[in-house]
Amino acid sequence: MVLNCYENDYEHMNTYALITGASQGLGKYLAVELAKRKYNLLLVARSVQALEAVKKEIVRTHNITLTILVLDLSAIDASTKLRDFCVTESLEISVLVNNAGFGLWGSFERLSMVDQQNMINLNISTLTSLTYHILPFLIKNKRSYILQIASTAAYQPVPSLAVYAASKAYVLSLSRSLHHELKSKGVRVTCLCPGPMETGFSDRAGMQALAHLTEKYNMNPEIVAQKAIKEMFSGKIEVVPGVMNKIQRFGDWLFPKYMTERIAANLYKK
Ligand SMILES: NC(=O)C1=CN([C@@H]2O[C@H](COP(=O)(O)OP(=O)(O)OC[C@H]3O[C@@H](n4cnc5c(N)ncnc54)[C@H](OP(=O)(O)O)[C@@H]3O)[C@@H](O)[C@H]2O)C=CC1
Numbered sequence: 030m031v032l033n034c035y036e037n038d039y040e041h042m043n044t045y046a047l048i049t050g051a052s053q054g055l056g057k058y059l060a061v062e063l064a065k066r067k068y069n070l071l072l073v074a075r076s077v078q079a080l081e082a083v084k085k086e087i088v089r090t091h092n093i094t095l096t097i098l099v100l101d102l103s104a105i106d107a108s109t110k111l112r113d114f115c116v117t118e119s120l121e122i123s124v125l126v127n128n129a130g131f132g133l134w135g136s137f138e139r140l141s142m143v144d145q146q147n148m149i150n151l152n153i154s155t156l157t158s159l160t161y162h163i164l165p166f167l168i169k170n171k172r173s174y175i176l177q178i179a180s181t182a183a184y185q186p187v188p189s190l191a192v193y194a195a196s197k198a199y200v201l202s203l204s205r206s207l208h209h210e211l212k213s214k215g216v217r218v219t220c221l222c223p224g225p226m227e228t229g230f231s232d233r234a235g236m237q238a239l240a241h242l243t244e245k246y247n248m249n250p251e252i253v254a255q256k257a258i259k260e261m262f263s264g265k266i267e268v269v270p271g272v273m274n275k276i277q278r279f280g281d282w283l284f285p286k287y288m289t290e291r292i293a294a295n296l297y298k299k
């Protein structure tokens with residue numbers, strides 16, 4: 030099945046969508062959605078086997094070129110390495126999806142500072158510098174797209190996910206500013222703010238003990254990816270998938286901060 034990205038416009042043929050964190054979870058389904066629209070793909074993550082498996086699955090059903098790159102994106106020089114790879118391989122990038130990210134559940138004081146720093150490096154530093162370094166590729170095209178993955182945690186502080194929630198508030202704020210800055214250059218920036226999804230996120234965050242809570246509200250990442258890509262191509266600035274997440278966002282806007290923070294503190298208490 031071939032889906033049109035922008036109405037009957039195939040100028041993007043032979044250009045690439047660069048997706049970080051595409052070896053599993055949401056990133057994998059975002060890759061599938063872009064393959065359906067005939068984008069070639071550059072998929073980046075750390076696990077070579079998982080990336081190879083995603084590649085096999087996608088090229089079996091979609092006639093596109095798919096390149097994988099194994100890279101730890103929490104390393105300080107990751108974004109320049111990735112930019113250099115695109116230059117060396119002469120890849121024309123017209124879509125950037127900053128999806129790689131992780132959270133850590135626990136008190137700020139007890140979590141390892143090294144782990145929290147790695148989270149800041151990945152969720153904030155690399156997302157920012159990769160956007161910066163890939164921008165010249167994007168601006169070359171008549172129309173390009175950036176999809177940044179934040180979270181509903183961007184809308185309010187979350188005690189016990191303190192650094193993670195703060196990192197996602199940063200992503201949302203940066204994305205909204207860039208949406209306005211880059212519109213006139215033909216680059217549309219969209220920020221996706223999902224709530225809990227059925228992915229590897231909870232395990233990596235060490236949130237297994239909260240399964241009773243997250244499982245009730247978990248969304249299917251495939252459905253979230255479909256919505257995200259559709260809204261990205263429509264040029265939407267911010268996307269909150271799912272009714273429960275929209276209600277949470279409305280509550281964050283409506284109720285006093287102290288109240289929503291106390292509720293979050295109780296829900297996420299370790
Ligand atoms: N699932 C959820 O409940 C929610 C998730 N989100 C956000 O969605 C995004 C996708 O996460 P999700 O799919 O859920 O989680 P997963 O853990 O399933 O996937 C994370 C992806 O990021 C990659 N990744 C992690 N660390 C690195 C690194 N250092 N370098 C390169 N790649 C890395 C992983 O690949 P590998 O391990 O191979 O490196 C994997 O492909 C994240 O930004 C997350 O914060 C937002 C709201 C809710």
Ligand SMILES: N[C@@H](C=O)C(=O)O
Pocket residue numbers: 132179180181182223224225226230
């Ligand atoms: N699963 C978390 C991701 O950000 C959340 O609780 O929203």
